[in-house]
Amino acid sequence: MKLNGRHKKILEQLREEGFLATEQMARNFAVTTQTIRRDINMLSNQGLVRRYHGGAGAVSSVENVAYASRQALNHEAKARIARAVARQIPDKASLFINIGTTTEAVAQALAERKNLRIITNNLNVAACLCGNSACEVIVAGGVVRSDHGVIGESTIDFIRQFKVDYGIIGISGIDTDGALLDYDYREVRVAQAIIENSRQVFLVADRSKFSIAPMVKLGSLADIDALFTDAEPPASIVELLAASQTRLFIADDGKAARKPV
Known part of the structure; x- marks a missing residue:
């Protein structure tokens, strides 16, 4: 499935922060939590994110996110x-x-x-x-x-x-x-x-x-x-x-x- 603009922004934020809560993403993109859950399921099925209860995480297991991003998270x-x-x-x-x-x-x-x-x-x-x-x-x-x-x-x-x-x-x-x-x-x-x-x-x-x-x-x-x-x-x-x-x-x-x- 082709990625839309919201999907790309979700991936960018996950690369920076490591984890995003479903409700947080819904607020960020002004959509419902159901929409975000569908986005997460789709991205997870493509191997682009890790799906967790309450949110999604980046897939990398070998590299931490930048220190400045960790400070803000x-x-x-x-x-x-x-x-x-x-x-x-x-x-x-x-x-x-x-x-x-x-x-x-x-x-x-x-x-x-x-x-x-x-x-x-x-x-x-x-x-x-x-x-x-x-x-x-x-x-x-x-x-x-x-x-x-x-x-x-x-x-x-x-x-x-x-x-x-x-x-x-x-x-x-x-x-x-x-x-x-x-x-x-x-x-x-x-x-x-x-x-x-x-x-x-x-x-x-x-x-x-x-x-x-x-x-x-x-x-x-x-x-x-x-x-x-x-x-x-x-x-x-x-x-x-x-x-x-x-x-x-x-x-x-x-x-x-x-x-x-």
């Missing part, structure tokens, strides 16, 4: 998630904070806290927190990416020198079997070191991450202590959280509702 949801995480972090705690736009939102939510010691491989996180003289920020060395994330063997070695209270990590995708997935194996190795050296691990992931499937496996939901997101996860994920006794926090309207698992 689900910005308000990430801020709600960040506030929910901040409420669980006491003053005088030690933390790892890794690469990601949601973890950067967490740093912003912690910017006025007192006597935190933060170890990070994210220069954006360091820039956000270093102005607070009541906190200490320690930056891992290594290779600096274009998004200001720091990776490499020296980064891993540095992380392994510490044992902290909380490890706050982001992720690019969560598969239906609970696998935590990302794009860069070097970033994944740093995140694995953070998990190994944190007493509690908090995963921050907005709802779009349940619809994206990169190719590099970081671990599984069983490796974390709590998942912070902005909407009820798919039923299969909720079951996996319950099986692994991983706490679920849903940040909605500025409040974090802890769900029993």
Whole structure:
């Protein structure tokens, strides 16, 4: 079937943002959600998009979207998630904070806290927190990416020198079997070191991450202590959280509702 102008624009937006909700696309194009669902079905049948409950995602499993697009994607949801995480972090705690736009939102939510010691491989996180003289920020060395994330063997070695209270990590995708997935194996190795050296691990992931499937496996939901997101996860994920006794926090309207698992 020949693509019309709306189909082409949907594909362009998906390449930039990675995931679009059905209702969001309906508003963007001033059509009904039924029309968008037909568009998604047609594009999916041609192998041009991935069809998910509530929206559509880009098909690439090997390349993340541009950093600027990730910053803008689900910005308000990430801020709600960040506030929910901040409420669980006491003053005088030690933390790892890794690469990601949601973890950067967490740093912003912690910017006025007192006597935190933060170890990070994210220069954006360091820039956000270093102005607070009541906190200490320690930056891992290594290779600096274009998004200001720091990776490499020296980064891993540095992380392994510490044992902290909380490890706050982001992720690019969560598969239906609970696998935590990302794009860069070097970033994944740093995140694995953070998990190994944190007493509690908090995963921050907005709802779009349940619809994206990169190719590099970081671990599984069983490796974390709590998942912070902005909407009820798919039923299969909720079951996996319950099986692994991983706490679920849903940040909605500025409040974090802890769900029993």
